[in-house]
Amino acid sequence: MVAELATRPQNIETLQNAGVMSLLRPLLLDVVPTIQQTAALALGRLANYNDDLAEAVVKGDILPQLVYSLAEQNRFYKKAAAFVLRAVGKHSPQLAQAIVDCGALDTLVICLEDFDPGVKEAAVWAIGYIARHNAELSQAVVDAGAVPLLVLCIQEPEIALKRIAASALSDISKHSPELAQTVVDAGAIAHLAQMILNPDSKLKRQVLSALSQVAKHSVDLAEMVVEAEIFPVVLTCLKDKDEYVKKNACTLIREIAKHTPELSQLIVNAGGVAAVIDCIGSCKGNIRLPGIMMLGYVAAHSENLAMAVIISKGVPQLSICLSEEPEDHIKAAAAWALGQIGRHTPEHARAVAVTNTLPVLLALYMSAESSEDLQVKSKKAIKNILQKCTYLPALEPFLYDAPPNILKHVVGQFSKVLPHDSKARRLFVTSGGLKKVQEIKAEPGSLLQEYIHSINNCYPEEIVRYYSPGYSDTLLQRVDSYQPLIN
């Protein structure tokens, strides 16, 4: 019988029907402990594979029996039972709720105090999967008193246990600020911050994710994370070989930077911006997204910070992202970040315009393939940058192929700059800009008309007439109607 059970977990892919459940259930109550353990292990593997089977496990009333015997049996049984609970709880919130209803949380918390690290790991894993689904379940886990024990588990020497405990803490704290505060009150931050130095990359992933979930809720929590002296150690994580470590480190820095200008200032002073820009350059795809958003948040706070981003050579990198990336949401994020950088003063707009990103943004706005989000973001970015842009060579291409609502802003900018700068006026005429402006049709009384009017006032009458459309026709008409002087 034991051998039969032991072979069954190997061939789960051959679909077993629900008869298995009723067979396994009485085996759980068997006298021989090995049979119990293997039965529990088989149940766990079945539930892990498919959520219908997990539902069947719940419906078959196996859970109360498991929970009851979890409290008493030896450590192999505890591991197997915790594995079953984890497998059932990972599929959906309802199943996890069913597990909590049987009172499994208290027994799992008791397992957390066990000596064997395997038992602890299985119990922590089950708790983590339960807490992952929503805030009520996380609250239930916290009410069962799991958090201080999780913090103790983090300090254990086994790497696997640390990993799982960090991921469980991250799952608990991601739902709401109160839960994050509970995790912080248990003193988790100091231990998590120490573990950033650990060489194991999977552990670093979980630790960074936990810290970022804690920091994202409020300014106080972010400040507490920063006080744990994670800078500049976190920047070394940005150079890690593992992609997800880089992504989680960028996420952590982004969550810290987005709250207040002072926190962003701190990051800039620690050289974080350069590290993030290098990290963006070395990654591809979705990994880049938190880094791009971080640059956007830093630049959004104030113009000094935006200037700091510019001198760290952020703008060329962002424009590379904008043009290279295939995915729309990453492009939208890059467009937004560029808009935040360029909207403060003419210097900033100039820095953005010099890298020739404005035509790219315009193309994204106009193309029918871009998603709506991308279009909206690129339009806003163009608008913000154009309102401050005085770098005329970058504005000229816009005269030719921009839609009317953007053209209005472009012409407005020209009308602001041209009255004061004679060289720019000359350049404007020679490059054919004046000709194009004359061709623009505007309703009289609209803002566009006023701008065109003020541009025309910068030039002598003849030149304006020369460039107005249909001038050659009027000249020919004059030739026709001219009476030569017969003397």
Place this chain on the structure above:
Amino acid sequence: MATLALLQARQTYVGKQYYYRNNVVNTFREQENAAVVKIQSWFRGCQIRAYLRHLGRAATIIQKWWRSYLGRKQFQLTVKVAYYTMKMNLYNAMAVRIQKRWRGYKVRKYLFNYFYFKEYLRAVSETNDAIREALEEFAEMKEREEKKANLEREERKKNHQARKTHYLLSTNQIPGIYNSPFRKEPDPWELRLQKVKPLTHRKPKVKEEYNTDLTSWLACTSARSFPPSEILPPINRKQCQGPFRDITDVLEQRYKPLEPTLWVTEPINELKLAREQLRREQWVRNVNDNMFFPFASYHKNSKYIPSIHTSSKYGPDSYGKQQFRAENPKKWICDKDFQTVLPSFELFSKYGKLYSKAGEIV
């Protein structure tokens, strides 16, 4: 009287003469009157005209003076206004100069220190470069470490392989496969095989059963007694001279566990203890502790005292759980129930229900 009569006779003549003499004048009187009137009117006209001219001149002079006075007044006003405007323009220009300087100073010193900002940006870019260098170094170091670890792993694997296949080593008679006679030098594997120690299979470790029988416990286990037999004698001890008995026999004998006889292991007052035990067992089964005496009714001399409950004249008291919540409407003084003055204390309103929403069916 004569004169009078003369005069009276001359009266009419005198009268007529008087009339005729005066009438002469009459003939030219009209003419002369007209002339005189003409002359007089002309003269009066001239006079009046002269007077009017005079008046006109006087009016001109008055008007002249008056108008010049008005003009001068107006002019003074204009001058005043112009002067005032000039002064105000001057003040404005000066104020602009001061404001220009002050605002430039204020912005540069307090609001936005351009040079400080430039310095800050330079410092930030320097920090960035430093961080970039440090991170590059870190990445390089990591790479080097990883390469080293990989190389070491490779080495260990190769060494293990060599240990397992040590029999491929060449001997004096037969050259091995890595040491072909046609080669100039032996293959590196050959050298590795030479360096390495041959691998022997490990015997499976026999796990020592934990000894729980009584005899090992009875051996002197206190720290002050002989140390247990698992400790080996020190290796570097100089061999003592002379034929000695085998050391294992000696130690066996020395640390032989105590095997007491049955007579020794039992306590000395065993009989007494056994009796006590028997007595205790029988006492448990006793119903009555008193000794049995014969002639029982002779010893019965104590009067029976009934209990207070049976001997009182009152019945069972109205006390107990049933009476705690009994309502006696006749004893109520008012027909209204208690009203809450203060709001109820919500902390305990959830007693019996869970404090958190966990466990509620969604």
